[in-house]
Amino acid sequence: MASLTDHLSDLVEDADAALLFSPTSSFHERFVDDGGDDPDVVVVAPDNDVDAEVFVELPLPFDNVKDRIRFGIEGAMDADLVTEGDEVVCIASVFDGGSDAVIRVTVNETVHTGIYDLFVNSRAEPSVIRDVFEVAIELGQKGQKGKPVGALFVVGDAGKVMNKSRPLSYNPFEKSHVHVGDPIVNVMLKEFSRLDGAFVVSDSGKIVSAYRYLEPGAEGVDIPKGLGARHMAGGAITRDTNATAIVLSESDGLVRAFKAGELVLEIDPEEY
Numbered sequence: 001m002a003s004l005t006d007h008l009s010d011l012v013e014d015a016d017a018a019l020l021f022s023p024t025s026s027f028h029e030r031f032v033d034d035g036g037d038d039p040d041v042v043v044v045a046p047d048n049d050v051d052a053e054v055f056v057e058l059p060l061p062f063d064n065v066k067d068r069i070r071f072g073i074e075g076a077m078d079a080d081l082v083t084e085g086d087e088v089v090c091i092a093s094v095f096d097g098g099s100d101a102v103i104r105v106t107v108n109e110t111v112h113t114g115i116y117d118l119f120v121n122s123r124a125e126p127s128v129i130r131d132v133f134e135v136a137i138e139l140g141q142k143g144q145k146g147k148p149v150g151a152l153f154v155v156g157d158a159g160k161v162m163n164k165s166r167p168l169s170y171n172p173f174e175k176s177h178v179h180v181g182d183p184i185v186n187v188m189l190k191e192f193s194r195l196d197g198a199f200v201v202s203d204s205g206k207i208v209s210a211y212r213y214l215e216p217g218a219e220g221v222d223i224p225k226g227l228g229a230r231h232m233a234g235g236a237i238t239r240d241t242n243a244t245a246i247v248l249s250e251s252d253g254l255v256r257a258f259k260a261g262e263l264v265l266e267i268d269p270e271e272y
């Protein structure tokens with residue numbers, strides 16, 4: 001057993017911070033700072049049920065442990081709790097048996113994509129942002145029948161977005177009560193992405209409309225060079241409203257997000 005214990009001490013040696021993912025109260029109490037030079041303890045969880053002094057909100061529970069850790073570290077970076085080059089030890093539950101895993105990670109600026117801020121600080125619910133984001137990523141990976149497609153999703157503050165836009169064609173979602181995240185709805189969204197205009201999604205994930213032509217004031221909105229009207233409209237609508245825009249580019253294949261008129265995230269679906 002000595003080699004196992006050795007391995008475990010190697011994993012935790014010289015750590016700058018310990019991230020406890022959704023710890024139970026009794027587990028958390030064992031880590032409460034005793035004033036020594038132990039690493040900083042950060043609790044990462046959907047809610048601060050254990051009254052942790054240092055807490056990072058996890059916008060979703062994340063079944064996938066890699067995603068959970070990635071979000072936790074990005075949240076801790078946003079709160080200036082860890083920085084590039086720090087060694088962090090993540091203690092998480094992979095199965096149902098409590099804190100059963102110890103994972104060492106080196107904090108790297110390149111893992112900081114802006115996605116944490118997008119999920120936590122958008123007006124729409126984090127799960128809605130995630131579901132729309134996943135549709136955009138999948139469309140980017142597979143295209144429509146193998147051909148690259150573009151798409152524009154405007155998420156949140158839907159009433160105002162509808163006021164700043166007009167229909168290009170009849171709205172197939174009129175009078176329907178369907179939500180993003182439903183697998184059938186995701187197929188519909190991908191199907192309709194071939195057609196012009198934007199999708200409008202409410203804070204709670206209801207698809208309000210397809211085929212919307214956005215008419216925001218675009219003055220002073222900067223978008224990356226080489227991109228055109230779709231990105232300009234997507235960026236600008238988020239300055240005129242509290243919506244978040246998630247845009248898949250047909251021309252360069254990247255998924256971008258805009259908030260308050262600014263580009264906040266740029267991700268290559270092939271690398272996601």
Ligand SMILES: Nc1ncnc2c1ncn2[C@@H]1O[C@H](COP(=O)(O)OP(=O)(O)OP(=O)(O)O)[C@@H](O)[C@H]1O
Nearest residue numbers: 150196197213214227228229230231233249250251
């Ligand atoms: N104001 C708008 N509101 C909604 N959709 C729009 C608007 N302007 C353009 N689009 C949609 O974006 C599509 C692509 O337009 P354009 O090529 O100018 O955008 P782009 O930013 O270069 O995006 P891509 O990288 O996908 O080509 C249009 O066919 C249309 O469906």
Ligand SMILES: [Mn+2]
Nearest residue numbers: 227228229251
């Ligand atoms: Mn274009």
